Amino acid sequence: MTCRVASLAITALFLCTLSMASPSQAAGSADAEERAVDSRSHAWIKAALEGDADTFRTFATDDYIMLYVEPKTPQSPAHWVTKTRDQWVEQLRSGQVKYHSVVLKRTQVHLDGEVALFRGEYTEKGVRDGKEYSESGFFVETWVKRRGQWLALSSVFP
Numbered sequence: 001m002t003c004r005v006a007s008l009a010i011t012a013l014f015l016c017t018l019s020m021a022s023p024s025q026a027a028g029s030a031d032a033e034e035r036a037v038d039s040r041s042h043a044w045i046k047a048a049l050e051g052d053a054d055t056f057r058t059f060a061t062d063d064y065i066m067l068y069v070e071p072k073t074p075q076s077p078a079h080w081v082t083k084t085r086d087q088w089v090e091q092l093r094s095g096q097v098k099y100h101s102v103v104l105k106r107t108q109v110h111l112d113g114e115v116a117l118f119r120g121e122y123t124e125k126g127v128r129d130g131k132e133y134s135e136s137g138f139f140v141e142t143w144v145k146r147r148g149q150w151l152a153l154s155s156v157f158p
Contacts, residue, residue, distance in 0.1 A: 051092060057086075063153070064084065064152055065083070066156075115143070117140055120138070141156075
């Protein structure tokens with residue numbers, strides 16, 4: 001009987017230790033995943049800055065979509081525009097879009113299992129359709145973990 005009580009006590013102590021260790025381990029794991037998403041987004045930017053369309057393509061899902069606001073002009077009101085991954089890649093490859101600098105600030109990752117939102121502010125400079133441009137604003141990227149790798153599913157630039 002004493003061995004059985006000792007065994008139960010040791011098992012209970014072990015389970016308590018596991019339950020106490022789990023939150024910090026989970027937090028450590030979440031921190032690592034948040035850093036991984038942040039790192040992937042910055043690596044994606046690096047590929048864009050280098051004009052490496054083939055590498056740039058590998059950071060997004062096949063069904064990736066970008067959603068952004070085209071500003072109001074004298075000819076049309078402001079409106080939402082979409083761009084697929086392959087359209088963006090082709091713009092990089094053709095030189096239609098070339099980035100000189102992209103800076104992210106006040107970024108934050110919101111993690112929910114295999115889905116992460118990466119949000120913040122951006123400033124970028126480059127050439128688009130042969131014209132120099134400079135813009136800044138807010139962004140939200142949705143990342144999904146597939147086969148152990150974080151991939152961009154969508155980006156929104158309101």
